[in-house]
Amino acid sequence: MYLGLDLGTSGVKALIIDGAQKVIATATGALEVSRPHSGWSEQDPAHWIRATEEALAALKASHGEALAAVKGIGLSGQMHGATLLDAADEPLRPCILWNDTRSHEEAAALDADPRFRKITGNIVFPGFTAPKLAWMKRNEPEIFAATKKVLLPKDFLRLWLTGEHISEMSDSAGTAWLDVEKRRWSPELLAATELDESHMPRLVEGTEKAGTLRAALAERWGMGTDVTVAGGAGDNAASACGAGTVKPGAAFVSLGTSGVLFAANGAYLPNPESAVHTFCHALPDTWHQMGVILSATDSLNWLAGITGAKPGDLTGELGDALKAPSSVTFLPYLSGERTPHNDAVIRGSLVGLAHQSDRAALTQAVVEGVAFAFRDSLEALKAAGTELARVTAIGGGSRSSYWLKAIATALELPVDVPAEGDFGAAFGAARLGLIAAEGADPLSVCTPPAVSITVEPDAALTSAYAGAYRRYRDLYPAIRGVSS
Structure with missing residues (x-):
């Protein structure tokens, strides 16, 4: 044991x-x-x-x-x-x-x-x-x-x-x-x-x-x-060890209160200007990069609080099929942002509101805004020399199939959803205890979980999502001026 x-x-x-x-x-x-x-x-x-x-x-x-x-x-x-x-x-x-x-x-x-x-x-x-x-x-x-x-x-x-x-x-x-x-x-x-x-x-x-x-x-x-x-x-x-994100190119997207895009690296690849964290991994001769979003599911919790609805009910109203990007753009900077802006002063914004912008439209904008924030982190990782082929989804927000479809399409990467199980930090720590006690091979212990489903990018919407991401990205300078 x-x-x-x-x-x-x-x-x-x-x-x-x-x-x-x-x-x-x-x-x-x-x-x-x-x-x-x-x-x-x-x-x-x-x-x-x-x-x-x-x-x-x-x-x-x-x-x-x-x-x-x-x-x-x-x-x-x-x-x-x-x-x-x-x-x-x-x-x-x-x-x-x-x-x-x-x-x-x-x-x-x-x-x-x-x-x-x-x-x-x-x-x-x-x-x-x-x-x-x-x-x-x-x-x-x-x-x-x-x-x-x-x-x-x-x-x-x-x-x-x-x-x-x-x-x-x-x-x-x-x-x-x-x-x-x-x-x-x-x-x-x-x-x-x-x-x-x-x-x-x-x-x-x-x-x-x-x-x-x-x-x-x-x-x-x-x-x-x-x-x-x-x-x-x-x-x-430790969570990466639990999720098997240890080999170069392996990555997970954590959709929790905050959001993390974590990539394992076989070399030291710093990029401090983009506010990407470049840290040593828990395994020898391995490093990792990490983009951090300060308000991921917390953004949906904020919308739930002001609308009086439960977060799951809000995403449920969007249905199952991914929609074309909303005309409303949400910047999820409710408590500042880490990657790529390193900006503690910036605050969130909803842009493009109209008379027809109902609750579902706001929910869709929030979901897309968080997905685009993950795209910001992906672009920062790319700038540091890290290319990803797919990511594993962890965290409470990964239970929303619509959100996973939005993230997959925004990142233009397949998103693997693990089968049921505990793949968090305590599990990863226990794996490290096993390795140290038994002298086991770390890569044979820290394996990825079985995949329940893979969410593929929606090919019919990737171009529209790319355009909406450019609109999202270009809003930052204007919003920064208002916030400060």
């Missing part, structure tokens, strides 16, 4: 798989976010431990024999969080999370230093870890001075599980301190925030052993005395 632990923003998910990768049991422990000031987002690391304890206690109660047979544990987690520890490995303050924007000035200052984009291959976003430490130096200098180790959230869990200060490449790539091509900490970038490698955890690959479960915890949960803890992965890379 193998255990995946995924430390998310709203909870910790624990998942057990057997040697055939069948899901045996899952359990969760809840988390809450503290927002003491506008733009702040924090969590107490002690709450991560409590939530993990809750999830594992539930597994022990329901599937104690399976938990006792666990040989490997993989970790996944929310990225970018700054967990600051003193000399006794005690947290000095609550962790500053990925969606905290207080360090926007510090991020801009670091990004203006050309070394950061050159070495990391990425823009320095406010959510990344390095600007958070620059903010600490400026605003909480006593805590900054007392900081002996900086850990990412899942790696604080590892410290509790194993007693080891270890991280891995995919999560560390989101700190703005990693030399992403060479897969090592950059002394130059650390020095730019007045830190050095002594403040950082040791680095391993996500498939490697990164500690052994402490005996006291093994006894508490009824587990063995030699349980391997794998390096693991950041949440998106």
